[in-house]
Amino acid sequence: MKEQFLLLLDNHRGLIQKVCNMYCNATQDREDLFQDIVLQLWRSYPTIRGGSKVTTWMYRVALNTAITRLRKETKGERFAELGPEAFQVPAVEGGSSEEMAAMYRAIRRLSQVDQALTLLYLEDCSYREMAEVLGISEANVGFKLNRIKAQLRTLISKA
Known part of the structure; x- marks a missing residue:
């Protein structure tokens, strides 16, 4: 089991x-969170269900661990800001680095939940996978994604 x-x-x-x-912004915070996630994955490994994809289970555990840790964090700023390296998305052809920076x-x-949903969307997860990871319905995923896209368009146009 350990080897698997x-x-x-x-x-x-x-x-x-x-x-x-x-x-996480700081390297030390990322390393600490990584260890917390691995620990939570190990604790829940015996309960993994064969019905869902392994990556769906891993995203669920990782995102829940990160959000729980964020909520417990008293200094708030140590975790809250999303850096451009978070998504590791290659530049879109025709898109400038300025446009990418505005998007980030x-x-x-x-x-935080909308950031998680955005990450899953950018990872090309299906609505079903996103719903499983976040514990919401597929219809709610679609609703939230449409709202996020509109929100991002508004935020970028105001920038």
Whole structure:
């Protein structure tokens, strides 16, 4: 069981790092959160269900751990800001780095849950996977994504 878990971690290390990048600015905070997520994954590993994808389970545990830690954080600013490295999205053809920076600034202004949903969307997760990770209905995922897109358009146009 231990070997399978370590192999799973090795294969999906990038998933955990993206969540850590989303919720932490400082390297030390990212490393601490990474360890917290790995610990929570290990604790819940025996309960993994075969019905959902492993990455869905990992996102759920990682995002819940990050959001829970964020809520407990007394200094707020240590975790709250989303840096441009969080999504690691390659530049869109024809899009300038200024446009990308504006997008990242707009994403930073979203709620933590909306940032998580945006990450899952950018990772090309299906509505079903997003719903499973966040514990909401697929219809709610669609509603929230439409609201987020409109919110991002407004935030970028005001920038």
